[in-house]
Amino acid sequence: MRTLRRSWKKLEKEAHQLAGKPFNLNSPKQLAELLFGELGLPVQRKTPTGQPATDEEALQALAHLHPLIETLLRYRELYKLRYTYGEGLLRSIHPKTGRIHTVFQQAVAATGRLSSQNPNLQNIPIRTEQGKAFRRAFVAGQPGWVLLSADYSQIELRIAAALSGDPQLLEDFRAGRDIHTATAQRLFGTHDVTPEMRRIAKTVNFGILYGITAHGLVQRLGGGLSRTEAQQLIDQYFHRYPGIKAYIEKQIARVRETGYAETLLGRRRYIPHIHSQNKAQRAEAERLAINTPIQGTAADMIKLAMIRLAEKLTPQAHLLLQIHDELVWEMPASVVEEVAPLIVQEMEGALPLPHQVPVEVEVKVGPNWLDMSPLQTQSSKLPSKE
DNA sequence: GAGATCACG
DNA sequence: ACGTACGTGATCTCG
Structure with a gap:
């Protein structure tokens, strides 16, 4: 977070220098005027309202034409991390519990998926290095407890x-x-x-x-x-x-x-x-x-698994999150061995698929949501790639 | 409050 | 020729 605060400002200054003048990097309108007007770069694509697009895809195509572009892309990444995840998640810490509590909506997504809001915990970064640091901040709630994540493979x-x-x-x-x-x-x-x-x-x-x-x-x-x-x-x-x-x-x-x-x-x-x-x-x-039938059937399946596991895992483990094809619990490290096979069994068998298509679930355990190691369980003796 | 952008599955 | 992959939510700018 400290690093984010510093490097974000630095990139803004660098962008202003490369542009030859200060401008609001967060304004797609000002950015478009600069890039496609003053700098004369070729418009890649228009947005639905007819404005020149400046999203990552459009900028990537211009990267070799001007050094400002790369700075801009790095700025965008850091800005997002700082404000949506850094400041945003800090603001969401509950004063009494000291934890972040999301709200899962069950009647929003048209396919039957859940959605998560205030804050959204279904879109915590994982793809970039600096993004991963945020996953590491999600830990089990008490000493001696661990996180256990189980996800459907290629569901x-x-x-x-x-x-x-x-x-x-x-x-x-x-x-x-x-x-x-x-x-x-x-x-x-x-x-x-x-x-x-x-x-x-x-x-x-x-x-x-x-x-x-x-x-x-x-x-x-x-x-x-x-x-x-x-x-x-x-x-x-x-x-x-x-x-x-x-x-x-x-x-x-x-x-x-x-x-x-x-x-x-x-x-x-x-x-x-x-x-x-x-x-x-x-x-x-x-x-x-x-x-819709594909995404929605996957949603049906994981919901069934959640219902059955709620009965079987209470009160040993606490279900914390559902991220479409993944469930995350916290539990005492001492119950992992007993509970993991149950989780795999219930998730894999929640909704038998036509034509006996096998369903595979991979379980990982760790001190936080980033650093997790695979757990060998009965039905996953042979770890298959993806 | 709409539009643009970008984070995730 | 057309417009261009499914589902979400948060943040910022700007009229």
Whole structure:
């Protein structure tokens, strides 16, 4: 936090010097005038209101044109950490308990997920080095206690396999294969998968869950891939996973007929725009038709597990957080050995998936939410990658 | 209070 | 040609 306070100011000063004058780095409007007006840099993209975009993606594309850009990106990262997480979380410490208490909303997210607010504890940083420091600040509440985190591995892709019944995907999960490597092998027609090929396959796999488009794939894979090549990857994917292709088409057709998408347990989301005259709106509705059953079934599953575990783990352990596919408890270190297998069993068995798709849960234990070590449990003797 | 941005799954 | 991946919440600026 001390470091954040210092380096953030330093970056602001540096940016003003590089710009040749002071300006408000937090104002996208002032920034756009500077970058695209005075400095004459090329506009990458417009926001929905027609203003030139200055988000990270747009700035990255300009990084080689002006040294100000990199400073700006570093400033943004630190500013976010300082104000949203540093100052924000400190403000949220309860004066009586000394802890941070969030509110979980159960009727906000259209897919059936929970959401967390005041403060949001479902979006604590983890991706960057400085961000990770904030996770380290989340610790068990009393001496001798530890945090235990259990997360579903690849749960949405497993649900996609189960709902679609795609033979290839089913076989991959049953065989315990690294799913992104297996996809890469099929997309590129080789057994020797490079890290780059795996990265692309991983992005395609995620894209499938969301209703992929060629343009969207190009955007997320960055340069080096043309729109045509992206389309070829998508075509190849559907060629090799025909069950997924059929599932998507069937899902869209069903929503057209019934007006809603539903999860494995029958939770409904009405999607009226499926009949929209507007092409973009209709395409958006079709993506919802694809994604909602998958994301929503995962939400159903973890909620069932939470209910069953509430009975079994009270009062030995306290459930602290749910982060969509992860549950975090605090408990005495002495009960971990006894409780962990129970957690794995209840989470894995909470909602049996069609086609006997295996569900895997990984358990980690540690003194804080960052430094956690895997725990060997019965059903995870063979740790499979992701 | 809307828009832009960015943190997470 | 079009607009462009699903779900959230917090923070800042600006009219």
